[in-house]
Amino acid sequence: PSALDMFDQITNASKGKQIVMFLDYDGTLSPIVEDPDQAFMSESMRATVRKLARYFPTAIVSGRCRDKVYNFVRLAELYYAGSHGMDIKGPSKGYKNKKETQGVLFQPASEYLPMIDQVYNALLEVVKSTPGAKVENNKFCVSVHFRCVDEKKWSELAKQVGTVLEAYPSLRVTQGRKVLEIRPTIKWDKGKALEFLLESLGYGNNDDVFPIYMGDDRTDEDAFKVLRERGQGFGILVSKAPKETYASYSLREPSEVMAFLRRLVESRRLSLRRQLRMRRRVQEIKVTL
Template sequence: MTNQDVVMPDIAAAAAMPGSSGRAPLFACRGAAAVSASSMLGGGGAAYQAAVVAHVAPVPSIRPCASWVVEAMRASSPTRPAAAAAAAVDVEYDAWTRKHPSALGSFEQVAAAASGKRVVVFLDYDGTLSPIVADPDMAFMSDEMRAAVRDVAEHFPAAIVTGRCVDKVQSFVGLPELYYAGSHGMDIKGPSSNEEEDTKILLQPAREFLPVINKAYKALMEKTKSTPGARVENNKFCLSVHFRCVDEKRWNPLAEQVKAVLRDYPELKLTQGRKVLEIRPSIMWDKGKAVEFLLKSLGFDDDRRDVLPVYIGDDRTDEDAFKVLRKRGQGLGILVSKCAKETDASYSLQDPAEVMEFLVRLVQWKLRRSSSAMRPRV
């Protein structure tokens, strides 16, 4: 089957799975620190969308207290350790990497796990393919990284799974041959044959929330404009309140502002990412559900044992995908981090540079195997 062959799954069953719990706080840091489916199914889109919404049970909305929000903000923004504590941090990180070894240093183990299986590659964007930057509109990937991702998509089914608006991340990546799951998997599109052709919308399970999300966006823009450095990003099916450029002394007032807005929108819930607060629809849908949907769309159901999903991400929101792979009993989660964190990932990489090296080695491994298979036996 090629990367373009798509079989639509029974998404209603997939959507009914329980939601995942939140992650524990970060430990010390090492170093510097469905729109209608008629476009694919030929009709019945309204019924399809209704089935998705009906089977995605609302999550009880818990109004976040400001103190919890601020603690979460601090947890995602570890400070550089003092010299006296740096050695202890390094010891902790070294112990952590024994549980979550480098995917580069353990590449032979990764290759052994992939042997004889169809590898499917899932990639987060910010902090994974591009560095984390102060201005989210400037989070560009390098030409070398783009070439590495292009090579991956040529040899494996591949998808970008991100909290970003799908249109924005498509413009950053610029590779039409990929699958894209934006807004934490709430806006999923399939590959197109060229950059000018529109990608196919596969699923938008939170489409009915668009009006309230737009209202909340305007309210957050107005409410947070008094906080220097705060930035609200509209990612279509979710909102991101970036506080990377906000003085830590202003975090508590910013949390109060976000809390005040959310009181008026009980349909939305607050989650935490890497130096960002995320406001999302209160449905049981996340990056893990997006991975399940894409695997089913590709015909790789849970009972297929000849498939190896590989998910690489750096954020707390990627833990939902790591958890899905662990639950399936197959697949490799790779956390991009220089910090020791509680994670369901099996392996680790330190930064986007190592991610690129890993992707290059994965393609080289595939080419060697293909060359060996084609070589005539004597």
């Protein structure tokens, strides 16, 4: 069901709990585009996420390199988990400083960095023979984009990638939306990153937390699954086509994501106003007594 249609049900379930927001970037905050370097979010989406972070702890969880996704989003008050959660940093102190001042929270795959660089360079050579293929170094993982590759060449490209990886048994390949992701075989994914961030925020074993995770790709399923297993919060899949998913709700595209986030902000703002009015009334009653 649509998260917009079920908005009241979602907010009712979160009453009395701290909402924590987890947002994928590509296809969720920004449209999917042919050139991954051009996946810019709109200024209106940036303003919406900025308002969201005023009311709820907010994290961007992306398959991209953390620095790259930070440069797209440019909001210092957020948590950033890049490379499918293998590179996590918290907000800048005072939010005014440059991103370099953010404390690194966790990098569970640091030992793989030299290997990732080797594979990146090897893949750059291999894909030269495939028009439209693009290799992206995401620091703790490598992405081979084939959105602009002739469909007849897809299986050949996958074989070439597999041949390179035969020399690296500690790396694995997963497939996303028109992309092959090469990453370490360690047991770490977006679901583990979600749990780590909740723990870092002090909500590890807390019943009063309500995490909402929004994402559009297969790698987001790890996070949706964690929320189902915890029995807390909801996953929201961003997809125009129905898919088998661990998410509880869906939205069709980034414009619907923005509409949902705006409603969430407005709902929280009204709730705080009501609480403030109630406190004032209580104070007035105490004064008259």
